Amino acid sequence: VSELKGNIANFYKSILYNSSDVFAVLDEEGIIKFKSDSLKRVFGYNPEELIGREGNTLIHPEDIPTVGEALAKSIEKANTPIPFSVRYRHKKGNYRWVEGTVLNALSDPDISGFIVNYRDVTEKYEMIAHLTESEKHLNLALKGGDLGIWDWDLVNDKVFYNQQWAAMLDYTLEEINGDPNFWERILHPDDSERVTSSLMAHIKGEQEIYEEEYRIQTKHGEWKWILDRGKVFDRDKNGKALRAAGTHLDITQRKLINEKLKLKTKQLENINADLEQFAYIASHNLRGSVINLKSLLDLNDNPNLKESERKYVVDKMKFSVGQLQQTLDDLIDIVSLNKNVEDQIKELQLDEVLREVLVEFEEPLMKIEHNLTFDFSKARVVRFPESYLKSIFQNLISNAIKYRSEDRVLKIDIRSKKQNDKINIRFSDNGLGIDLNKYGDKIFKIHQRFHEGKTGRGLGLYIINKQITQLGGSIAIDSEESKGTTFNLLLKNGLMR
């Protein structure tokens, strides 16, 4: 101060006038004794207007207790600035937010009161309020849109998740924070490679956007379908990703509906194909038998028919009626295929069902040398309609017997294993086999017979293919002529709920 030029009182006056802070002194009763000249500039009042009035005169009524509290604290702790923030009425009549401190200087003989200084922080407060509001809106939007947010700091390999991200998977934020590999750990194993490599491709800049649908496990072990969209929004000058963020949307419901739609479409296609087949069989087999029968009846009416021939004609009439009966039975089998079998899905023990079916084959199997083995130790149970599983075993065993090779002892081997969420049943024999190059595309079609001199109905493989695919499974055949045939069945284990 001693180095300053000019009047020392004017020097302080100028500082007090030009400061953006207002200084005040209150006496021990809280009465205003001094206000700095900056009051005029900051709040519009002349200091004289306020001197002698109560310290809380211009404070917003709701904030008066705040002032009281600050003063009380200040009385307890002398010479320590006590912070406060209140609304203060501008000369224009509007309230401004102010922040300041009050300091107990009662013991200072030059002051003997409270020193208060405060400044207008309305703009800062409005900004904070605005930000808070924005964040509230964002959170509402995220919540309303069921969006989870992830924010990945690649430099420190830290991932921030929002509340909704965790809640979507039944976790709390506390349970997942601090585990940088959390997301990868709960990804479905079948989706993991595809999703992580897509994400890395985007991180490396090889892929414009990252957007994947995949399954992820909730805290309770359920699988949810997630639509994950993200983008790197900060890279260093070499293009190395620094930060990426994205959103999670739960699309489980949509996936389920899609799944159902697909199944329904498939069923409709099946029904349509069956109707076409129905028409074909009706026109071909039924018509064939009826025409034969009619022609035979006409012949039988012919008085010139030789007796030996008449016997033949009557025999063949009986035969034709038998054929008609068989064709009708086949048609009934096909028509009953598309009933609501989903309702008949239940948990089945593979060995129990097979044993039941084998009882029906006791007699034919007794007549031939054979070696039948099965092993269901790797997958004992399947959720499937019982009538279908039986029919599948029946048809495959019956085929294995009918198309066995006379050159060797018949071997049948049946085994099961789990394949993701499906059950694989492998059924192999060492029979005649089928030339797949020739018949590959016809194997599972109706009324196809591939062996000369064998009288099949041409229906077995058609029916089991329908039974399996109708429920979302598949059947594949591998066969070599005069070596044998292997069927690989992939049964959908119940329906996705």
Place this chain on the structure above:
Amino acid sequence: MTGKNDNRLFRVFVIDDDEINNFLCRKVLESSNKVYEVKSFLSSKKALDYIKDICLTNLEILPDIILLDINMPYMDGWEFLEKFEKILAKCNKDIPVAMLSSSVYQKDKERSAKYRSVIHYISKPLTSEQFEEIIYKINQ
């Protein structure tokens, strides 16, 4: 009218896995006053082997007309037609084929028209009138 030579034996092959149909065809042809030699095959493969054989050894006994079913096991009528036409091309012969099927499927009829050897499509049963029609077509 059986063409160039009325006295010549007119040979008919019937190929159908349905034994009754083969019998009925024979009866229909017998009931007409023409002289036919009817040979029936229960399998298209056997018929094909036979034709292949006589193509090499005895062209004289090749049939004048073949009545062919479509739906047969192991080798159906379509597959027969493909192989049959190749064999005939080799021995430089033309044998007309009439499809004889219980199918009333338009698709089958359309498909058969694509084979050059097929001259006619009959929905079973065969009648003598229909057979006359076939003979008429052959002689045209």
